[in-house]
Amino acid sequence: MIKGIKGAPDVLPEDSGKWQALEAVARDLLERYGYAEIRTPVFERTELFVRGIGEGTDIVEKEMYTFEDRGGESLTLRPEATASLMRAYMEHNLSAKSSLVKVYLIGPMFRHERPQSGRFRQFHQVDVEAVGSPGPAVDAEVVALLHHLLEAWGLKGIQLHLNSIGDPNCRPAYRQAFVAYAEAHRSALCPDCHVRLEKNPLRILDCKVPTCQQIARGAPTISAYLCGPCREHFAAVRSLLDGLKIEHTVNERLVRGLDYYTRTTFEFLNPTLGAQNAVAGGGRYDGLVEEIGGPPTPAIGFAIGEERILASLAALPGPAESPTCTGVYVATAGSEAFLVAMDLVQTLRRRGLRAAVDLEGRSLKGQMRQANKDRYRYSVILGSDELARDQVTLKDMLSGEQHAVPLGEVVDRLTRLPERDYA
Numbered sequence: 083m084i085k086g087i088k089g090a091p092d093v094l095p096e097d098s099g100k101w102q103a104l105e106a107v108a109r110d111l112l113e114r115y116g117y118a119e120i121r122t123p124v125f126e127r128t129e130l131f132v133r134g135i136g137e138g139t140d141i142v143e144k145e146m147y148t149f150e151d152r153g154g155e156s157l158t159l160r161p162e163a164t165a166s167l168m169r170a171y172m173e174h175n176l177s178a179k180s181s182l183v184k185v186y187l188i189g190p191m192f193r194h195e196r197p198q199s200g201r202f203r204q205f206h207q208v209d210v211e212a213v214g215s216p217g218p219a220v221d222a223e224v225v226a227l228l229h230h231l232l233e234a235w236g237l238k239g240i241q242l243h244l245n246s247i248g249d250p251n252c253r254p255a256y257r258q259a260f261v262a263y264a265e266a267h268r269s270a271l272c273p274d275c276h277v278r279l280e281k282n283p284l285r286i287l288d289c290k291v292p293t294c295q296q297i298a299r300g301a302p303t304i305s306a307y308l309c310g311p312c313r314e315h316f317a318a319v320r321s322l323l324d325g326l327k328i329e330h331t332v333n334e335r336l337v338r339g340l341d342y343y344t345r346t347t348f349e350f351l352n353p354t355l356g357a358q359n360a361v362a363g364g365g366r367y368d369g370l371v372e373e374i375g376g377p378p379t380p381a382i383g384f385a386i387g388e389e390r391i392l393a394s395l396a397a398l399p400g401p402a403e404s405p406t407c408t409g410v411y412v413a414t415a416g417s418e419a420f421l422v423a424m425d426l427v428q429t430l431r432r433r434g435l436r437a438a439v440d441l442e443g444r445s446l447k448g449q450m451r452q453a454n455k456d457r458y459r460y461s462v463i464l465g466s467d468e469l470a471r472d473q474v475t476l477k478d479m480l481s482g483e484q485h486a487v488p489l490g491e492v493v494d495r496l497t498r499l500p501e502r503d504y505a
């Protein structure tokens with residue numbers, strides 16, 4: 083048997099409803115906030131991600147699914163959506179339609195990470211981007227939207243961590259001070275952090291190795307280095323969030339794993355999830371569009387990991403699910419009755435009901451068993467006797483009551499039954 087890829091799980095029929103419900107809530111709320119869906123291909127030119135996400139990042143260095151296509155071009159399965167969305171934003175000149183473009187994308191992302199609980203190689207994000215405004219009001223609304231969405235899904239105990247990582251004006255001085263500090267502690271850093279020190283030193287701040295964490299705790303902090311405009315921006319974002327009563331913790335070690343961020347960064351954490359506890363993350367990226375060949379364009383966004391939301395919801399105590407009975411099962415005996423039943427179920431489905439007929443040649447008894455197993459609310463029994471009288475037997479599967487109904491009236495009768503019996 084050929085097995086699926088490790089870290090790329092299947093969503094089975096018994097679980098797909100949860101995914102659909104999750105995404106339906108997201109779509110509804112996003113539309114209310116003025117966001118429109120955008121769908122981009124799952125692959126792009128490799129260069130887009132290398133330039134967008136940054137050469138020294140773990141994603142670009144170690145995690146991309148990159149391949150050469152038959153035309154010899156290097157392509158990559160998207161490890162995230164922001165770079166693709168900004169490519170589409172430029173390519174289709176979306177800024178011409180609106181000065182603030184609000185878009186979202188829901189779909190799979192691909193990263194060759196070591197699979198573990200909460201970390202997959204194919205995972206799914208709800209990605210949200212607001213493009214065109216540099217002001218702190220957008221930062222606050224974007225964070226408030228994410229906060230609202232997590233609440234709408236019913237998540238509990240989620241913590242918001244917030245930081246400002248400055249901009250190209252002030253970050254270099256911070257970086258320099260940080261590197262000098264880290265160099266002084268080089269011998270105590272883990273092997274990965276030795277590499278980070280050369281390529282992406284600020285990532286040392288969120289290394290999970292305890293000795294590195296201890297060193298990170300004593301490191302110079304970004305807040306002392308922020309320039310005036312970055313400081314004011316951050317203060318304004320925080321006071322807007324306070325005004326919205328959105329609790330947050332300033333975490334000066336929140337630098338995020340992608341190079342494109344400027345100023346505001348944030349993550350929502352579920353402390354009960356273990357090592358992979360970020361359910362969503364994002365930030366401002368005022369330099370990204372320029373980096374990939376467009377005009378200077380301020381923007382901010384976030385992405386939510388759908389698997390981690392579902393894991394968080396599964397861990398919450400909730401009422402046991404009691405499946406409801408819905409729809410109509412048409413049980414038949416004989417080939418003539420089967421033909422009539424096929425037509426009947428098609429009509430019922432067109433009228434909006436869930437309906438089924440046996441396609442596997444079961445006995446009448448077997449069909450009734452199946453109707454129970456599949457939790458149909460009503461059954462219609464159609465044998466040769468019924469057919470001869472132009473009637474069917476309509477049975478309420480919950481009460482067991484049954485009575486004869488003229489064949490010509492059964493569709494109307496079923497569609498007139500109280501809606502809640504089908505819901």
Ligand code: HAM
Pocket residue numbers: 161162163164193195200201202203205206207209210211339340360361362363364365366367382383384385386387388389390
């Ligand atoms: P990210 O922090 O790399 O940001 O990913 C966002 C979320 O995706 C994470 O918080 C996590 O829930 C989920 N996630 C990431 N990697 C995995 C994985 N291997 N398995 C399961 N879930 C995962 C971004 O992707 C940015 N593009 C977010 C953004 C949008 N920033 C601005 N706009």
